[in-house]
Amino acid sequence: MMAFRKFLPLFDRVLVERLTAETVTKGGIMLPEKSQGKVLQATVVAVGPGSVNQKGHVQPVSVKVGEKVLLPEYGGTKVILEEKDYFLFRDGDILGKYVD
Amino acid sequence: MMAFRKFLPLFDRVLVERLTAETVTKGGIMLPEKSQGKVLQATVVAVGPGSVNQKGHVQPVSVKVGEKVLLPEYGGTKVILEEKDYFLFRDGDILGKYVD
Amino acid sequence: MMAFRKFLPLFDRVLVERLTAETVTKGGIMLPEKSQGKVLQATVVAVGPGSVNQKGHVQPVSVKVGEKVLLPEYGGTKVILEEKDYFLFRDGDILGKYVD
Amino acid sequence: MMAFRKFLPLFDRVLVERLTAETVTKGGIMLPEKSQGKVLQATVVAVGPGSVNQKGHVQPVSVKVGEKVLLPEYGGTKVILEEKDYFLFRDGDILGKYVD
Amino acid sequence: MMAFRKFLPLFDRVLVERLTAETVTKGGIMLPEKSQGKVLQATVVAVGPGSVNQKGHVQPVSVKVGEKVLLPEYGGTKVILEEKDYFLFRDGDILGKYVD
Amino acid sequence: MMAFRKFLPLFDRVLVERLTAETVTKGGIMLPEKSQGKVLQATVVAVGPGSVNQKGHVQPVSVKVGEKVLLPEYGGTKVILEEKDYFLFRDGDILGKYVD
Amino acid sequence: MMAFRKFLPLFDRVLVERLTAETVTKGGIMLPEKSQGKVLQATVVAVGPGSVNQKGHVQPVSVKVGEKVLLPEYGGTKVILEEKDYFLFRDGDILGKYVD
Numbered sequence: 001m002m003a004f005r006k007f008l009p010l011f012d013r014v015l016v017e018r019l020t021a022e023t024v025t026k027g028g029i030m031l032p033e034k035s036q037g038k039v040l041q042a043t044v045v046a047v048g049p050g051s052v053n054q055k056g057h058v059q060p061v062s063v064k065v066g067e068k069v070l071l072p073e074y075g076g077t078k079v080i081l082e083e084k085d086y087f088l089f090r091d092g093d094i095l096g097k098y099v100d
Numbered sequence: 101m102m103a104f105r106k107f108l109p110l111f112d113r114v115l116v117e118r119l120t121a122e123t124v125t126k127g128g129i130m131l132p133e134k135s136q137g138k139v140l141q142a143t144v145v146a147v148g149p150g151s152v153n154q155k156g157h158v159q160p161v162s163v164k165v166g167e168k169v170l171l172p173e174y175g176g177t178k179v180i181l182e183e184k185d186y187f188l189f190r191d192g193d194i195l196g197k198y199v200d
Numbered sequence: 201m202m203a204f205r206k207f208l209p210l211f212d213r214v215l216v217e218r219l220t221a222e223t224v225t226k227g228g229i230m231l232p233e234k235s236q237g238k239v240l241q242a243t244v245v246a247v248g249p250g251s252v253n254q255k256g257h258v259q260p261v262s263v264k265v266g267e268k269v270l271l272p273e274y275g276g277t278k279v280i281l282e283e284k285d286y287f288l289f290r291d292g293d294i295l296g297k298y299v300d
Numbered sequence: 301m302m303a304f305r306k307f308l309p310l311f312d313r314v315l316v317e318r319l320t321a322e323t324v325t326k327g328g329i330m331l332p333e334k335s336q337g338k339v340l341q342a343t344v345v346a347v348g349p350g351s352v353n354q355k356g357h358v359q360p361v362s363v364k365v366g367e368k369v370l371l372p373e374y375g376g377t378k379v380i381l382e383e384k385d386y387f388l389f390r391d392g393d394i395l396g397k398y399v400d
Numbered sequence: 401m402m403a404f405r406k407f408l409p410l411f412d413r414v415l416v417e418r419l420t421a422e423t424v425t426k427g428g429i430m431l432p433e434k435s436q437g438k439v440l441q442a443t444v445v446a447v448g449p450g451s452v453n454q455k456g457h458v459q460p461v462s463v464k465v466g467e468k469v470l471l472p473e474y475g476g477t478k479v480i481l482e483e484k485d486y487f488l489f490r491d492g493d494i495l496g497k498y499v500d
Numbered sequence: 501m502m503a504f505r506k507f508l509p510l511f512d513r514v515l516v517e518r519l520t521a522e523t524v525t526k527g528g529i530m531l532p533e534k535s536q537g538k539v540l541q542a543t544v545v546a547v548g549p550g551s552v553n554q555k556g557h558v559q560p561v562s563v564k565v566g567e568k569v570l571l572p573e574y575g576g577t578k579v580i581l582e583e584k585d586y587f588l589f590r591d592g593d594i595l596g597k598y599v600d
Numbered sequence: 601m602m603a604f605r606k607f608l609p610l611f612d613r614v615l616v617e618r619l620t621a622e623t624v625t626k627g628g629i630m631l632p633e634k635s636q637g638k639v640l641q642a643t644v645v646a647v648g649p650g651s652v653n654q655k656g657h658v659q660p661v662s663v664k665v666g667e668k669v670l671l672p673e674y675g676g677t678k679v680i681l682e683e684k685d686y687f688l689f690r691d692g693d694i695l696g697k698y699v700d
Contacts, residue, residue: 353454353455353456354454355454355455355456357456359452359456362410362411362449363410370407370479372477373477391410392410392411394410395409395410395413395477395479395488396407396408396409396410396413396415396446396448396479396488397407397408397410398406398407398408399406399407399408400406
């Protein structure tokens with residue numbers, strides 16, 4: 001968990017960790033790598049303070065650390081922290097979140 | 101209905117489910133798949149809280165869950181929730197809604 | 201007239217019905233289809249509530265249902281309602297209106 | 301003159317009628333059509349109410365009906381009213397006006 | 401001088417008259433036309449009232465009639481008034497002015 | 501340290517010094533130059549006063565001298581000060597910072 | 601020095617004079633012209649009054665006459681005043697300044 005506390009995204013950037021692709025179907029059949037889709041679900045691990053609007057006020061981001069989000073298929077910046085892959089997305093580019 | 105409650109679009113995004121294409125004409129003739137047009141009518145299944153304007157105020161979206169809407173021919177992002185296809189559109193890209 | 205009451209354009213969109221091309225000249229000569237120009241005159245059949253400006257206020261559209269308008273040569277989105285062709289234009293793209 | 305009263309441009313659009321090209325020089329020599337320049341002088345025949353700024357206020361156009369204006373070489377939209385050619389320009393695209 | 405009083409540029413446009421290229425060097429040697437640079441110095445002959453900002457206030461132009469200005473190498477619109485060449489520039493495109 | 505005090509970036513620019521690439525792995529194996537990734541970590545050595553927003557207020561930059569930051573893979577301007585390489589980035593382009 | 605007082609840049613433009621390239625290295629070796637880098641250091645010789653923001657207020661430029669600045673590698677407009685080369689840059693394009 002240390003990595004998350006050590007890196008602070010700037011402005012409205014959100015650091016996420018993609019869920020690992022499930023390589024076994026519900027029925028227990030192993031999937032070859034090709035048929036596995038790109039994983040678009042991720043967990044928020046760090047958030048920036050928010051963007052600054054034209055009035056100089058900070059607009060907080062709309063997701064919180066620990067929330068499960070749906071990422072767009074393209075975009076985002078890969079960031080390697082302590083030899084692990086993370087991705088930075090702008091708050092406004094995250095499609096939605098999963099709520100209970 | 102659970103899927104709709106579990107996924108919350110962010111900002112001014114609207115989650116819709118396209119109506120199924122009618123493959124039988126009014127007169128009862130089955131249509132081959134080619135002659136079926138792209139279905140542009142959809143039902144709103146979830147809406148984001150709205151976009152944030154330059155003053156920092158949230159501008160709610162203009163459609164509600166359950167409303168029937170007309171989608172533009174292009175655009176939108178396919179989202180798979182519980183193995184079912186949905187589409188995300190920006191509120192401002194939805195052309196209109198059907199009212200009674 | 202039911203179609204017009206059932207479909208509500210969103211934001212500053214205006215639903216229009218193009219006038220039918222006159223295929224007979226003033227002098228009574230039938231025109232072959234090629235020499236008929238694109239019909240740019242239309243009747244407004246439904247209007248959206250207006251666009252939302254940066255202050256969050258709604259700016260009503262500048263035309264009313266029933267008014268005759270002049271459309272730009274390009275642009276607009278074809279919409280089929282009850283098997284009849286209509287077109288959606290942004291309020292700001294309509295060139296002008298005919299007044300008595 | 302009826303045409304001018306019957307057509308109302310929307311927003312900051314200005315309807316103009318181009319001056320007819322002079323095909324005879326000051327010295328009385330007839331010019332072949334090729335050597336005649338594009339006529340950029342026009343008379344304002346109808347004006348829109350003005351554009352709406354971000355505060356929702358209408359900004360009136362800067363020319364009046366009857367004024368002689370200088371048009372840019374490119375741009376403008378041809379409009380045919382009662383079988384006569386007119387042109388629509390945005391107020392901001394008109395270069396200047398001739399004053400006495 | 402009549403031309404200047406008769407033409408009024410609109411918005412933030414500035415009408416200038418380019419200085420004539422000096423075809424004789426300081427030392428008195430005649431320059432062939434090729435080696436003469438494009439003349440970028442001009443005299444302001446008419447100015448528009450200024451542009452309208454988002455608040456609806458007019459922002460006057462920054463040069464006055466009679467001032468000597470430095471033009472950018474490209475841009476500007478040639479305007480022929482009483483068979484003489486003038487150029488229209490946006491106030492913001494004029495590089496600077498010569499002051500005594 | 502003198503270089504940092506002598507150069508002042510303007511507006512929201514941030515002067516950084518990239519960390520030197522580690523050419524030896526944790527296990528002590530020397531890496532050939534090709535396999536070394538581009539170093540994206542840097543130390544802030546000077547910051548501008550901030551950008552000026554539409555209200556005329558200065559918006560300070562979000563990083564401080566001495567902070568460790570993560571740079572985007574592309575962009576930035578190389579600046580040579582006293583024969584040493586530095587890079588200028590816009591505050592908004594810096595991805596995040598490392599905090600203890 | 602007369603040139604500086606006679607030319608006044610408009611808006612947020614800054615007139616600079618590039619430092620002359622040193623063609624002799626510290627060790628006294630003459631450099632052929634090719635190996636000399638483009639000189640990016642310059643002295644401010646005249647500044648405009650500043651740009652006008654959306655509220656109509658003038659935003660003064662961030663450099664003063666006599667200050668040493670670092671120019672971007674590309675951009676700027678060459679201006680010849682009294683047979684000497686100067687360059688005009690927008691205030692916002694100047695990278696930074698050297699302070700004592």
